[in-house]
Amino acid sequence: MEQRILTITAQRRLTKDVWEMRLAGDAAGCDVPGRFVNIRLDGFYLRRPISVCDWRDGELTLVYKVVGGGTAAMAALPAGARLDVLTGLGNGYDTAPSGDRPLLIGGGVGVPPLYGLCKRLIAEGKTPRVILGFNTADEIFYEEEFRALGVEVTVTTVDGSYGVKGFVTDAPEIADGTYFYTCGPEPMLKAVYRATACSGQFSFEERMGCGFGACMGCSCKTVTGYKRICKDGPVLTKEEIVW
């Protein structure tokens, strides 16, 4: 963990309520896919945890959905605004067990951390396949960004307005995976857990007091004992999860 002041360089609206924020500065420890940052916002007591979507030397990309006051305040910040950010939080995804053709399964705002992961896997010489799930065509984001990486992308929409109709678990690839990485709302994670025959890694969310392991606000029970989602997670392996 490091505490850094980062400067917003650009904000881009991706859908009605999903935004992409780019930040300049030294986002220490954000080079592990699946880690997150915790952002202090004026007028809000607790910080807001947001996954690292992408990082390059001196630039951090976050993608977030406006769901309440804090994320609405984020969306209103102009380029040039400076943010107090705790960087490099959490364990992140472990790419070692991925195999050659891992499946990346993202739902809604669970998609962003899989983008950085996808780049990392490609850099390691692997050929990830990606399933992105949304409710409807209007809510789709980052499909083009993933395609630009040269990977196979399947999009599912619940209402069938684009791609495969249904949930991520209705994508045909789900059946023949050898290893997977997933992030999304908990009902989706549970569905993936049940639909997959192979092993994989899940990224979880929990309400956080600190985001860096000090308060025990985010604990969960796992097969290997109690874990803090913020410090020992947010990524847990399929074998660890108690469902």
Place this chain on the structure above:
Amino acid sequence: MVNTRVTLSGLTLDNPVIPASGTFGYGYEFAELYDINVLGSFSFKGTTAQARFGNPTPRIAECTAGMINSVGLQNPGVDKVIVEELPKLRQVFHKPVIANVGGFSFDEYAEVCRKLDGEEQVGLFEVNVSCPNVHGGGMGFGTDPAVAAEVTRRVKAVTTKPVYIKLSPNVTDIAAIAKACEDAGADGISLINTLLGMRVDLRRKRPVIANTMGGFSGPAVFPVALRMVWQVYEAVSIPIIGMGGVTSADDVLEMMLAGATAVEVGAANLVDPTAAKKIVEGLPAAMERYGIDDLTTIIGGAHHG
């Protein structure tokens, strides 16, 4: 040169700033960011006889100028704390530490304190009597003067180090409880623990916290905490560790003028992991600003004249 030193029952601290129990873990997370030896001391996570997972999640709710927590005393249990946590803590913190102890029966408080009393690093005890008494119908130990006094006697009987009783603010007469603890032999009083509170999630139309209610703390509670420190100072003559909403060096001075000898910083550590360090660093300048040379001289100062 101003003097920031204060003394709690024979234990001299370089400064009165102490991270509060449950907001600083065992110090390691913070030691990644700064040398935590700049602190006066710190109070480690509430320790019970057995390991506890604590309450279901969500355990955290945001409030205006504060937060609610319902962690439920998650800790590895006293034996593991002694074997695993204290040796690691010793690597990052070289001063005497405050052992915060929780319990659900008189025996449990006594057992945990007895075991920790032999640990060299423990400088004093802070006995959290906000826990429900499983043998007393779940009533908090800290809500009845006689029961709080009994906890004090039981712990004093098995310890050699100073015993501070940490009081709950969720009572009608905190001064009476403090006095009962003093009469039972307490070496000091620590206050306040969190205020019982709750939030409702408007989207789900259900309480945010899984256990419905939790402990409210943060800057919003500062005036309530300060008032209680004031009242307890009037009632007892043993030292007081004041806390509740402390966020700045100025808050430390206010707490001390109201009667605190040392001051704990809780929720502030969670939202800004360097908060306690900043408060320590800000103290000399704040003292100069208000014409204070020696912190000890201002303890309870607002009560006189």
